[in-house]
Amino acid sequence: MSAPRSILITGASSGLGAALARSYAAPGVKLALVGRDEDRLAATAAAVRAAGAEAVTGRFDVGEAEPLGAWILAQDAAAPFDLVIAAAGVSAGARADGEMEGRALATLQVRSNLLGTLHTIEPLLPAFARRGRGQIAVVASIAALRGLPYSPAYSASKAGIRAYGEAIRALLAPHGVAVSVIVPGFFDTPMTGRWSGPTPFLMSLDAMTRAIRRGLDRRARRITVPRLLAWGSQAADLLPASISDRIMRGFRFHIEPGR
């Protein structure tokens, strides 16, 4: 399978999305980069161009389907995507004072994470199926495997992304389209910087990006990093709920309000 030449990445203005954009940047590659923060998105585009790639930027809220979808389809018409990575995401959860996240933040996470992923991928599914090639990657989380008590809506949004990714993976395989469901544990980004509490097996952004990139290069169906944390989470779920709930409550953390 040849290396992707036209790549769409959401969440490209920070963290994982920006790091993946830089990792794919090379002469002959075109990157379509989506984010909201103008300066940080421009910084990723500049880094990508400095590595010899072409970059176009789209400032969109992935929660708004129509403008995002129209831009994505226009970019696909100009240079058909052979890789799409839906990495945009936000996290919230219980506050330091113990106050719960509340409806507004809960809705924001489902909208940005789950609906944002759907809004990015759905417009492209017919074209990918018709062309009979390409790769789609969604970014779930360890929180998708077992709901985190202090971050319920984030867990729900990520479980939805995981289920969506698994569903389209089976659906698109006969069309020759690969779907990679990425299930990361904790890694060091501005998002994790707002979390206080245990972050077991915390990885550097570089190490996580390299591990995910290796999985993407071999078109892995599931990219779980680090595996041990995922196994622990799944093992907890095999226990009686009363016991696993008590264990999960031990991972007490709070999240400062984000940007």
Ligand SMILES: NC(=O)c1ccc[n+]([C@@H]2O[C@H](COP(=O)([O-])OP(=O)(O)OC[C@H]3O[C@@H](n4cnc5c(N)ncnc54)[C@H](OP(=O)(O)O)[C@@H]3O)[C@@H](O)[C@H]2O)c1
């Ligand atoms: N960090 C971790 O430990 C961890 C663990 C598991 C999964 N993940 C997932 O990995 C992905 C990347 O996270 P990260 O740690 O790299 O976080 P980050 O540094 O905070 O980056 C998040 C990115 O998503 C974009 N974004 C958020 N909401 C958006 C919206 N509504 N519309 C458009 N763009 C939006 C941000 O854009 P702007 O800043 O321009 O608004 C930014 O580019 C997320 O899906 C996250 O849930 C992270």
